[in-house]
Amino acid sequence: MPTPELLHLRALSAVAEWASFRRAALAMNVSPSALSQAVRTLEQSLGVPLLQRTTRSVAPTEAGKQLLAELRPLLAGLDAAMANVGQFQTEVRGTLRLNLPRSAASLWLEPLLGGFLRAHPGIHLEVSSQDAMADIVPGGFDAGVRFPEALPRDMVAIPVGPMQRFTVVATPSVARTQGEPLVPDDLLARPCIRQRFPSGALYHWQFRKAEVVRTLNVNGPLTVDDQRLALGAALGGVGWAYVYEAMAAADVKSGNLVQALADWCPPEPGFQLYYPDRRQVSPALRAFIDWLKAAQSKH
Structure with missing residues (x-):
């Protein structure tokens, strides 16, 4: 029986770990077809199927599981040895x-x-x-x-x-016209720029002062999925936005925006x-x- 090549063994380990030829190929920076051919070559050299393939999934056979159980510690040890040698390089690549x-x-x-x-x-x-x-x-x-x-x-x-700290901001004109909120619940009666998570759920604005916590589902004429869009809309006079303080700092300093409820927005990890x-x-x-x-x- 010919000795399997290291590349073929790594191909098998990667496909089994990622449960996908496509994702394993991406991780190894090779094409899926090249990865598939490497696994087929290994199977042919050993004379047994190592992976069970369907149109939707790929998983090790019993022979594949047994081989991987012994192979993975060896590959990990080899990687560690190579990494230790790599420490002598003057430049990480x-x-x-x-x-x-x-x-x-x-x-x-x-x-x-x-x-x-x-x-x-x-x-x-x-x-x-x-x-x-x-x-x-x-x-x-x-x-x-x-x-x-x-x-x-x-x-x-x-x-x-x-x-990081969040802040509630709006233009001076909006603050004068609508009235600056003094407590979080005041925002429920003011136009706010809402944000939606990629999951589809709306982001609820969160406030904390001492032991009091308020979580608000605000209302307003605009919903976005990005904080920079929310900040831009606030600068355009759409309403109040809830964004990272660091993101709004320059516009607050210049007077383009005013902050509200600062004592309800403590720093967070x-x-x-x-x-x-x-x-x-x-x-x-x-x-x-x-x-x-x-x-x-x-x-």
Whole structure:
């Protein structure tokens, strides 16, 4: 029996892990057809089917399960050995794929891009900014960024960036005409710019003062799915918007917008970077984490 090639064994492991030729091909940066051919070659060399394929799914056969049970620790050990040798390189190379909401991309990541990529010219950073919660493992991402309450439980998470605070803003004209809200419930009688989650649910505005918490389903003439659209609409005089304070800071400072209910909007924990704890952290992700820690220690 010929000795299987390492590439064929990695192909089998990847397809079994992702339960999809397409997603496994994306993770390995090869074509699905090339991945399928590698698995077929391995099956032919061993003389047994290793994957059971249907039009909707792919799963290991009994022979495939037995092989994978012994193969995965060996591949993990090989990856660890290669990573240890890679530490002697003067320059980290590879692709780093991140998934994060649009707000985190603009408020947190955007100011960091230039510094990180200048520090690591061998890394290619690919960013997917989307507000819909993505499963980063099937999606082929190395890591994601979310607020703590939205994190999957089986992930390693580290805080990144400062505390975040929401604010209620409108133009001075709207504040004069409609009257500035003094307590959160005053907003129920004022035009507000609502926001809808990718799931279809409307976002309820949240306020907290000492032990009192208010969650409001506001009303208004406009519903958007992006905070920058909400901010732009507020600048256009549509009504009151509920956005990140950092996003509105320049317009508040210039006088284009006024803030309300500041004492009802305390700072909250900021974004967190998360990644699977069951997989080897890639050198590119490790370099990103180390760079973030170093950058944060300077502030």
